Amino acid sequence: xxxxxxxxxxxxxxxxxxxxxxxEARLWRVLSAAHAAPSVGNTxxxxxxxxxxxxxxxxxxxxxxxxxxxxxxxxxxxxxxTFDPIVVExxxxxxxxxxxxxxxxxxxxxxxxxxxxEETGRLSVGLAIQNLWLAATAEGLGVGWVSFYRPDAVRRLxxxxxxxxxxxxxxxxxxxxxxxxxxxxRFGWRSRRPLADAVHRETFTTQSASASxxxxxxxxxxxxxxxx
Ligand SMILES: Cc1cc2nc3c(=O)[nH]c(=O)nc-3n(C[C@H](O)[C@H](O)[C@H](O)COP(=O)(O)O)c2cc1C
Numbered sequence: 001x002x003x004x005x006x007x008x009x010x011x012x013x014x015x016x017x018x019x020x021x022x023x024e025a026r027l028w029r030v031l032s033a034a035h036a037a038p039s040v041g042n043t044x045x046x047x048x049x050x051x052x053x054x055x056x057x058x059x060x061x062x063x064x065x066x067x068x069x070x071x072x073x074x075x076x077x078x079x080x081x082t083f084d085p086i087v088v089e090x091x092x093x094x095x096x097x098x099x100x101x102x103x104x105x106x107x108x109x110x111x112x113x114x115x116x117x118e119e120t121g122r123l124s125v126g127l128a129i130q131n132l133w134l135a136a137t138a139e140g141l142g143v144g145w146v147s148f149y150r151p152d153a154v155r156r157l158x159x160x161x162x163x164x165x166x167x168x169x170x171x172x173x174x175x176x177x178x179x180x181x182x183x184x185x186r187f188g189w190r191s192r193r194p195l196a197d198a199v200h201r202e203t204f205t206t207q208s209a210s211a212s213x214x215x216x217x218x219x220x221x222x223x224x225x226x227x228x
Contacts (some may be wrong), residue, residue, distance in 0.1 A: 001138045009178055010133055013094075013142030014087040016175040021052065021095035026139050030172070031098075033135030039124035040114045043107030046128045046167075049158045051097040060149070060157060060169070061091040067148040086187050089146045094173035099158050100129055102165045125167045132170070142175035 001009075031048055039045060051057060068088050072080055091097060102125045107114075114120045129145070136143045146169040154166045185191045200206055 003134070006134045006137045009180075010137040011142070011178045011180075012182065013144045013171070013175055013178065014090045014183065016142055016177055016179065017090045017093040017095070017171070018174045018176050019093065019095070020174045022141060022173050026141065027096070027172070030132050030135040030139060030141065034100075034128040034132035037124065037128040037131045039127070040120035041107050041112035043111055043114075043121065043124065045103045045106045045121050046125045047101045047103065047164070049099040049101065049160075051099065051158070052095065054092070056157060057092045057095075057097060060097065060154070061089065063150070063153045064089050064091060064146060064148045067150065071148065082188055086183060086189060088148050090142075090144050090171045090173075091146065091169075094142070094144065094171035096172050098132075098170040098172055099154060099166060100125060100168045100170065101160060102167050103163065104165070105163055122165075122167065129168055129170065132172075136172055137178070140174065141172055142178060144171040145169075146171060 027050070034046070034048065035044070037046075051060075072083055075083055102122055104121055111121070133143045133145075149166075149169060151166045154160070154169060158166075160166065179186065182192070197207070
């Protein structure tokens with residue numbers, strides 16, 4: 001699978017986990033892809049806690065169900081109705097969770113490149129996650145990012161040392177298929193924006209003309225969707 005194919009077929013997965021558990025060799029390959037990400041000051045501020053104990057997965061799934069219910073209660077009636085069928089996690093179905101953490105102290109007091117923009121540290125962790133996500137896609141695995149949790153609950157579950165932060169819980173496992181359209185779009189929650197709306201020229205207030213690349217494709221191998 002080439003990089004553009006991985007980018008266009010990658011999906012956030014909740015419903016399509018096959019029930020098999022990822023084998024150790026593939027898990028290690030996607031973790032090594034994550035670990036190859038760029039990072040501010042070469043700090044590599046990430047760690048990956050792999051969770052496969054069914055009791056731990058069940059405990060986290062129960063916590064997430066509570067957070068999902070809280071969110072549902074906060075919605076106006078029409079949005080609550082749209083949200084109702086949307087599954088927001090595949091924690092037990094995937095068989096494996098990876099908690100990705102951030103250590104702001106890694107790299108010592110003089111992090112090259114982070115002295116003016118503090119968030120570059122966390123952004124580096126996001127890049128590791130994206131590497132993992134694309135590598136998993138190329139491996140025939142699905143990944144679902146879960147953020148319906150209270151960070152303290154995850155801290156307790158994985159016994160995270162003070163000073164480190166939880167960035168993400170990723171569900172990862174073999175899949176039966178990958179959807180071609182994101183769930184949130186399929187269920188009418190929110191659709192993707194056209195690329196031309198996101199590209200600006202010289203100043204933010206100048207919208208890009210979409211015509212320069214014709215169909216707006218990012219690569220000949222990219223399959224535009226209806227919303228492109
Ligand atoms: C930071 C972040 C947090 C997310 N949290 C959740 C989540 O808690 N539950 C969920 O179902 N999807 C979550 N997602 C997945 C997004 O809903 C998904 O990426 C988006 O709808 C686009 O779909 P796609 O990834 O399949 O292209 C998250 C994605 C990101 C990047």
